[in-house]
Amino acid sequence: MYGSASTHDIPTKATTGLENEDPILLAEFEARIARGEKIEPTDWMPQLYRKQLTRMIEQHAHSEIIGSLPEGTWITRAPGFRRKMAQMAKVQDEVGHAQLLYSAAETLGKTREQMLSDLVNGKSKYSNVFNYPTPTWADSNVISWLIDAGAIVNQMANAKGSYGPYCRALDRICAEEAFHLKYGHDAVVHMATGTPIQRKMMQEALNRWWPAIMTFFGPSDKMSTHTEILMRWKVKMATNDACRQQFLDMYVPKIWEIGLTLPDANLRKNEDGVWEFSEPDWEDFKRVINGDGPCNAERIAVRRAAEENGAWVRRAMQQPQAKYVRPLA
Amino acid sequence: MLSSFDPRISRLELPESAPPPSDKAALDQFPTYEVFHQRKENAAYVYVGPVHAPEADVAFLFGKEQFSRRFPCTGMWVVLTSAIQVTEYGDDQQSVYDRLPLPLLPADQLAAADAAGMESYDIFHLKKRGKAHAHVGQVSATSPEAALQAAKAAFGDQRPVVNVWVIRSADLLRSDEADRDMWTTTPDKKYREAISYKVQDRIDRFKQEG
Numbered sequence: 001m002y003g004s005a006s007t008h009d010i011p012t013k014a015t016t017g018l019e020n021e022d023p024i025l026l027a028e029f030e031a032r033i034a035r036g037e038k039i040e041p042t043d044w045m046p047q048l049y050r051k052q053l054t055r056m057i058e059q060h061a062h063s064e065i066i067g068s069l070p071e072g073t074w075i076t077r078a079p080g081f082r083r084k085m086a087q088m089a090k091v092q093d094e095v096g097h098a099q100l101l102y103s104a105a106e107t108l109g110k111t112r113e114q115m116l117s118d119l120v121n122g123k124s125k126y127s128n129v130f131n132y133p134t135p136t137w138a139d140s141n142v143i144s145w146l147i148d149a150g151a152i153v154n155q156m157a158n159a160k161g162s163y164g165p166y167c168r169a170l171d172r173i174c175a176e177e178a179f180h181l182k183y184g185h186d187a188v189v190h191m192a193t194g195t196p197i198q199r200k201m202m203q204e205a206l207n208r209w210w211p212a213i214m215t216f217f218g219p220s221d222k223m224s225t226h227t228e229i230l231m232r233w234k235v236k237m238a239t240n241d242a243c244r245q246q247f248l249d250m251y252v253p254k255i256w257e258i259g260l261t262l263p264d265a266n267l268r269k270n271e272d273g274v275w276e277f278s279e280p281d282w283e284d285f286k287r288v289i290n291g292d293g294p295c296n297a298e299r300i301a302v303r304r305a306a307e308e309n310g311a312w313v314r315r316a317m318q319q320p321q322a323k324y325v326r327p328l329a
Numbered sequence: 330m331l332s333s334f335d336p337r338i339s340r341l342e343l344p345e346s347a348p349p350p351s352d353k354a355a356l357d358q359f360p361t362y363e364v365f366h367q368r369k370e371n372a373a374y375v376y377v378g379p380v381h382a383p384e385a386d387v388a389f390l391f392g393k394e395q396f397s398r399r400f401p402c403t404g405m406w407v408v409l410t411s412a413i414q415v416t417e418y419g420d421d422q423q424s425v426y427d428r429l430p431l432p433l434l435p436a437d438q439l440a441a442a443d444a445a446g447m448e449s450y451d452i453f454h455l456k457k458r459g460k461a462h463a464h465v466g467q468v469s470a471t472s473p474e475a476a477l478q479a480a481k482a483a484f485g486d487q488r489p490v491v492n493v494w495v496i497r498s499a500d501l502l503r504s505d506e507a508d509r510d511m512w513t514t515t516p517d518k519k520y521r522e523a524i525s526y527k528v529q530d531r532i533d534r535f536k537q538e539g
């Protein structure tokens with residue numbers, strides 16, 4: 001799920017540091033990207049490219065791990081054996097996505113140990129939507145369908161980016177996401193076209209999740225030089241607004257066609273084909289992403305407990321002669 | 330204590346807040362191995378990605394779990410990352426072999442040169458940046474450098490070749506032919522295929538009844 005260049009970066013200062021880079025190497029790097037060639041780990045790259053990609057891929061990895069928690073808690077309570085198996089397979093996929101992404105980020109120089117530490121000590125972020133709870137099975141279905149749908153919009157765009165290892169990981173991830181999307185859609189349709197109680201449950205879950213979904217792609221990009229450079233380098237493949245519009249265009253009709261409503265009276269597609277909506281509460285978004293949401297503490301605590309409980313296994317398997325080498329590709 | 334919608338999490342009796350743990354020690358996540366898979370019988374082995382593992386056998390298990398769980402696979406190789414000799418990367422459309430000095434001896438003489446110190450090496454080519462290295466064959470040589478020369482003689486006419494990996498054959502842990510049946514992914518796991526979710530009928534019926 002969940003990659004995005006800037007969802008979690010509310011940019012502070014747009015210093016690019018480009019003036020410190022070797023102009024000849026920089027020109028070659030940019031020419032390669034302009035030709036449509038990918039960058040591989042041993043290539044020269046500007047500091048800003050390395051830094052931004054590391055943060056982006058790392059946050060994407062964290063989002064897969066943390067995102068598997070709210071759905072994971074529903075495996076045992078999913079209605080029926082088949083749904084339990086499918087929910088379990090999906091959660092397992094998501095955790096696998098995190099593994100692929102950590103490795104891709106590692107090729108840029110940050111160790112996996114450091115990324116995992118930064119997740120549990122709160123130094124790096126993950127997709128803010130997972131700081132909200134899934135009180136019912138229908139809430140889990142909303143994640144499976146619509147959060148994954150949002151993630152797929154991002155991932156399909158990023159798979160055309162310029163960094164080789166991230167593209168390789170995303171190709172694999174996108175292939176697995178096809179199942180998540182269909183599975184999630186099926187689950188939501190089942191509830192929405194079911195008994196009046198099922199329908200009510202689904203509508204209430206959707207009402208709970210809609211504000212968070214509208215923040216999924218992040219605030220409108222300030223079109224700074226920073227954004228412009230990252231798009232030229234194919235780190236950021238589309239603006240947050242463009243992703244949000246694409247998502248609304250693809251999924252609002254599918255939501256409406258099964259008789260569900262969305263809790264925003266201003267949501268409509270205007271004559272120019274652009275979706276209008278009430279501006280999300282970005283102050284609240286900031287408050288939650290900075291730690292003060294309903295589930296932040298639980299997500300981190302569960303992750304820390306998992307790390308601690310596995311520590312003895314890792315210690316037992318450690319080889320004294322082992323040496324760290326970055327993955328190659 | 331944390332209380333959650335999930336009773337299993339509440340039962341963990343986790344503290345509501347705790348001081349952040351100290352950073353992980355180096356190699357807490359183990360060294361890296363690179364994994365190659367074979368998508369179907371007789372196809373070339375292709376690079377699929379890295380895993381972290383304490384040793385090759387465990388790397389193999391992790392690789393199997395990570396890379397063969399969802400898609401067809403008929404074989405897998407793993408190798409410690411540090412055991413791979415990597416050339417520089419060329420541009421798409423080029424061949425990195427062009428940058429190597431010509432071999433001192435023709436291939437057949439090179440092969441006969443020092444049969445005593447000969448070892449087998451596996452050669453992998455990357456055809457295009459962003460794609461994956463694929464196995465092209467084996468050569469015999471006395472060192473990785475000589476193996477690269479031998480690879481140029483044997484496979485240098487293939488192009489483009491953006492990058493070459495040279496691996497001493499003995500360093501690759503390979504799945505056993507005798508264990509082929511371990512790759513027969515359970516065909517009854519249809520629930521994880523997108524194609525088994527057909528929801529349009531239900532939507533149409535709902536709309537008609539509407």
Ligand SMILES: [Fe+2]
Pocket residue numbers: 001094148177180
């Ligand atoms: Fe997913």
Ligand SMILES: [Fe+2]
Pocket residue numbers: 001002064093094097173
């Ligand atoms: Fe995912």
Ligand SMILES: [Fe+2]
Pocket residue numbers: 001067094143144147148151180
């Ligand atoms: Fe997901």
